[in-house]
Structure formats: structure tokens, C-alpha cells
Amino acid sequence: AQKVTQAQTEIxxxxxxxxTLDCVYETRDTTYxxxxxxxxxxxxxxxxxxxxxFDEQNEISGRYSWNFQKSTSSFNFTITAxxxxxxxxxxxALSGLSNTNAGKSTFGDGTTLTVKP
Amino acid sequence: xxxxxxxxxxxxxxxxxxxxxxxxxxxxxxTVYWYQQGPGQxxxxxxxxxxxxQSDKGSIPDRFSAQQFSDYHSELNMSxxxxxxxxxxxxxxxxxxxxxxxxxGEGSRLTVL
Numbered sequence: 001a002q003k004v005t006q007a008q009t010e011i012x013x014x015x016x017x018x019x020t021l022d023c024v025y026e027t028r029d030t031t032y033x034x035x036x037x038x039x040x041x042x043x044x045x046x047x048x049x050x051x052x053x054f055d056e057q058n059e060i061s062g063r064y065s066w067n068f069q070k071s072t073s074s075f076n077f078t079i080t081a082x083x084x085x086x087x088x089x090x091x092x093a094l095s096g097l098s099n100t101n102a103g104k105s106t107f108g109d110g111t112t113l114t115v116k117p
Numbered sequence: 118x119x120x121x122x123x124x125x126x127x128x129x130x131x132x133x134x135x136x137x138x139x140x141x142x143x144x145x146x147x148t149v150y151w152y153q154q155g156p157g158q159x160x161x162x163x164x165x166x167x168x169x170x171q172s173d174k175g176s177i178p179d180r181f182s183a184q185q186f187s188d189y190h191s192e193l194n195m196s197x198x199x200x201x202x203x204x205x206x207x208x209x210x211x212x213x214x215x216x217x218x219x220x221x222g223e224g225s226r227l228t229v230l
Contacts, residue, residue, distance in 0.1 A: 035218070043205055045160070045221040091159060095219075104150070104173050105219060107159035 002027045004094050006108035013082050014116050021077045021111045023092030029053075034068065034075045035093040035105065045091070051075065082115045089113075119143055121222035123208050129228045130198050138193040138225045142210030148172065149191040150219065151183060152207040160207055166191060198229045 003026040013019045025034065036048040049059065051068050059066050063080045079086055089112050093105040122141040130136050142149050148167045152160040162175035166185035177183075180198075185191040195202060205226050209219040 033218075037221075043226070044223045045207060047218060047220070050218045104162045104165065104175060105160075106162075109159050 002029075002032075002094050002096065002106040004092050004106050004108035006090075006092055006111050008111045009109070010112045010114070012114045012116065015084060016081050017115075018078060018080050019082050019113065019115075021079075021090050021092075021113065023075045023077065023108060025073050025075065025092070025094045027094055027096065029096040031096075033095045035091075035095065036066065036075075036077050037091045037093060037107075038088045039091060039110070040088040048077075048090075079113075082113075084115050084117055087113060087115045121208055121210050121220050123206075123222035123225050125225060126223065127226050127228075129230065131230055132198055132200065134198050134229075135194065135196045136198060136227060137195070138206050138208075138227070140191045140193070140208030140210075140222060142189055142191070142208070143212075143220055146189070146210035146212045146220070148211045149185055149189070150209045150211075151177075151191070151193050152209065152221075154205040154207060154224075155201075156204070158204075163193070195227075198227075200229050203227060203229045 005024045032053045034051045038046040056068050056070055065078045067076045089110045091110045092108040095105040124139045150165040151163040153163050154160040163177040164183050165173045169185045181195050183193045205224045207221050207224045209221045211219050
């Protein structure tokens with residue numbers, strides 16, 4: 001069984017602060033994908049990043065960065081110099097690579113980030 | 118670039134009525150997924166199709182059925198609607214099951230009164 005835990009239900013920061021969203025996962029698959037999605041108040045799910053399990057290289061994209069630690073089953077997401085437009089619900093998700101699991105992503109409960117001006 | 122198209126975007130139904138949601142995947146994507154997201158909940162996997170055949174099934178009620186047609190579009194049919202079916206329904210598509218990322222549509226919001 002797969003499980004994704006986002007322990008932080010809500011986070012509130014002031015604009016320009018850095019913020020890290022935690023994600024811990026459980027899976028029996030040896031190969032898998034991890035994702036982060038952003039869901040703004042308008043409701044759509046916006047893909048942010050995909051990381052496969054055999055690539056532990058951290059990634060930076062503008063103000064966003066991701067820290068994948070396979071040893072601790074964590075895939076944390078950091079927003080640097082947060083902006084009001086970053087306010088959204090952020091979901092971490094896990095997907096296996098076997099035919100029975102592929103695409104059947106398991107989502108965490110989400111972290112609601114509020115960035116105040 | 119073309120994205121996943123879902124229709125209708127909003128739908129209001131009465132209890133015990135039937136609703137049909139449509140999804141048009143990104144061209145050349147071979148897999149379609151349906152997810153249900155209740156208010157304040159995370160998306161829950163319902164069902165998926167690979168090359169027009171059901172490939173996996175999640176927590177989909179027996180009152181719901183889905184299929185993928187020859188043009189790869191998919192429809193989610195929901196009968197005997199209940200208040201608890203009120204949710205945002207997402208369709209997603211991918212290419213090469215398991216190897217590609219999921220591309221989500223903007224969702225169809227169903228309200229059951």
C-alpha cells in the first residue's frame with residue numbers, strides 16, 4: 001500500500017519569507033514517482049514537479065526547490081521569498097511504476113499555504 | 118499546447134438524478150484517469166483506462182461507471198446521485214502508463230442538491 005503524509009495542514013507566512021512544505025511517503029515499490037501539485041483557489045491542479053525514485057538529485061526552479069531524501073522517504077518542497085500568489089493548497093503525490101499502480105497516484109492531505117502581504 | 122478538456126465545468130443536479138462528465142485527453146495520450154476531490158479533501162483515484170480498456174479501479178461507487186471511446190475521450194456516468202457525490206471531478210491523461218506525468222484537466226464541479 002502507498003501512503004503520503006503531509007503533516008502540516010496549514011502554514012501561514014509573511015511575504016518574502018522562505019517556507020518548506022514537508023512530505024513523507026511509504027511504498028513497497030522499488031521504483032516510483034513523486035509529484036508536487038499546486039491547487040490555487042480557482043481549483044485546478046497545477047503540476048509543479050515529478051521526481052523518479054532513482055534520481056535523488058535536488059532540483060531548483062526559480063523560487064522553488066525540492067529536496068528528495070530516499071533514506072528518510074521524504075520529498076520536501078521549499079518556496080524561497082514567498083509571494084501572495086503562492087497562496088494555495090499544495091499536494092504531494094506518489095505513483096508506482098508497475099502497470100497496476102501507474103498513474104494511480106496517492107495524494108497527501110495537502111498543505112494550505114497562506115502568504116500574507 | 119492542447120490540455121485536458123473537461124466538460125461541463127459546473128453541473129448542478131438533484132438527488133437521485135444522473136450526471137455525465139466528459140474528458141478529452143491530450144492528443145496521443147493513451148491513458149485516462151478519473152479522480153474525485155470532495156470539499157477540503159485530497160483527490161481520490163476512481164478509475165483509469167489504458168488504450169480504451171479499464172486498467173485500474175479505485176474507490177469508485179457501484180453507481181458510477183466510466184468508459185473510454187475509440188477517439189480516446191472518456192465519460193464518467195454517475196447515477197442515483199447522493200449529496201456526498203458533490204465534489205470536484207478531475208480527469209487526467211498521460212502517455213505511456215507509468216512513465217509519464219499526469220496532466221490534469223481543470224475539473225468538473227458537481228453539486229448535488
